[in-house]
Amino acid sequence: MARGALSGDPLAHALRPPRPGGAALRPSHPAGPLTRVALAAALLAALAAGGRASTSVALAQPDVPTYGVEIVGNRPHDPDAFTQGLVFHDGALYESTGLHGRSSVRRVDLETGRVLSRRSVPRQYFAEGLTIFQGRVVQLTWQSQKGFVYDLGLRLTREFAYTGEGWGLTHDGTSLIMSDGTSRLRFLDPATFAVRRVLDVTDAGRPVESLNELEFVRGEVYANVWPTDWIVRIDPVSGRVVGRVDLTGLLAPHERHGTEDVANGIAYDASADRLFLTGKLWPRLYEVRLRRR
Numbered sequence: 172m173a174r175g176a177l178s179g180d181p182l183a184h185a186l187r188p189p190r191p192g193g194a195a196l197r198p199s200h201p202a203g204p205l206t207r208v209a210l211a212a213a214l215l216a217a218l219a220a221g222g223r224a225s226t227s228v229a230l231a232q233p234d235v236p237t238y239g240v241e242i243v244g245n246r247p248h249d250p251d252a253f254t255q256g257l258v259f260h261d262g263a264l265y266e267s268t269g270l271h272g273r274s275s276v277r278r279v280d281l282e283t284g285r286v287l288s289r290r291s292v293p294r295q296y297f298a299e300g301l302t303i304f305q306g307r308v309v310q311l312t313w314q315s316q317k318g319f320v321y322d323l324g325l326r327l328t329r330e331f332a333y334t335g336e337g338w339g340l341t342h343d344g345t346s347l348i349m350s351d352g353t354s355r356l357r358f359l360d361p362a363t364f365a366v367r368r369v370l371d372v373t374d375a376g377r378p379v380e381s382l383n384e385l386e387f388v389r390g391e392v393y394a395n396v397w398p399t400d401w402i403v404r405i406d407p408v409s410g411r412v413v414g415r416v417d418l419t420g421l422l423a424p425h426e427r428h429g430t431e432d433v434a435n436g437i438a439y440d441a442s443a444d445r446l447f448l449t450g451k452l453w454p455r456l457y458e459v460r461l462r463r464r
C-alpha cells in the first residue's frame with residue numbers, strides 16, 4: 172500500500188494535536204531534587220495553613236520509574252495493518268485494524284504474522300480497541316459509538332452502544348476497560364456494557380491525555396500514549412502512573428514512514444509472561460522485556 176493512500180479523512184485520527192499533559196511524558200522528568208524541595212515546602216505550607224494533608228499527597232508522589240525495552244523476539248507484522256487493538260489468546264494474536272474501508276478484526280499467526288482469518292468491518296466504521304473476555308472478542312469503533320462482539324471464529328454475535336469515542340480496550344478479569352482519547356478510563360460491565368466506574372489517570376498529579384491501546388499486565392493497565400513512543404503503566408485503583416516505558420528506537424528509523432505509524436499495540440501472554448509490542452503499519456512485532464533505567 173502506498174503511504175499516500177493514507178491522505179484524507181483517516182489522517183484526521185493521527186493528526187489531532189497532542190493534548191495537554193503530553194509534557195508529563197518527556198524523558199527529562201522535572202521531579203529532580205529542587206522540585207522535591209519545592210514539593211516538600213508546598214506540603215509544609217499546606218499543613219501550616221491548616222490544609223488537609225491529603226491535598227498534597229499527589230504532589231508528594233515519589234519519582235516514577237522509567238523503563239527501556241530489551242528486544243527478545245522480532246517477528247513479522249502486516250505492514251498494512253493500522254493496528255488499533257492487539258491481544259494474545261490461545262497461542263495466536265487477535266488484532267483490530269482501523270481506517271475507514273480498511274477496518275478489520277483478524278486472527279494472526281504469532282510466529283509468521285500471517286493472517287489466519289479475517290473479517291472486514293463495514294466501511295462506515297473506523298475500528299479501534301479490541302479485547303477477548305470469556306471467549307468473546309469485543310471491538311470498539313472510533314466515533315460511531317458502536318461496538319461489535321464476535322466469537323473466536325470471528326463471527327459477529329452482537330452489537331452494543333456506548334457514548335463518546337472508542338480508542339483502546341482491555342479487561343481486568345471482571346470489567347472491560349476502555350480509553351477514549353482523554354486521560355479517563357471507563358470500566359464497563361462486560362455483559363451490559365454499562366459504566367461501572369471511571370478512573371482519571373495522572374502522572375505526578377497531572378492528567379495523562381490521549382491514552383490509546385491498552386493491555387492489562389500483571390495487575391496494571393499498560394497504555395500507549397498517542398502519538399508518542401511512550402507506554403504508561405497505570406495503577407487501576409488510584410489511576411496513578413507507576414512506570415513509564417520508553418519505546419524510542421524500537422522500530423528502526425528506516426522502517427518508519429510519515430507520522431501516522433506510531434507505537435500502538437500491546438499484547439500479553441500471561442501463561443509464559445511474554446509481552447508483545449507493535450505499532451500502526453509497523454512491519455515488525457517485538458517481544459520485549461522491560462529494563463529499569
Ligand SMILES: [Ca+2]
Pocket residue numbers: 256257258301340341384385386436437438
Ligand atoms: Ca492490547
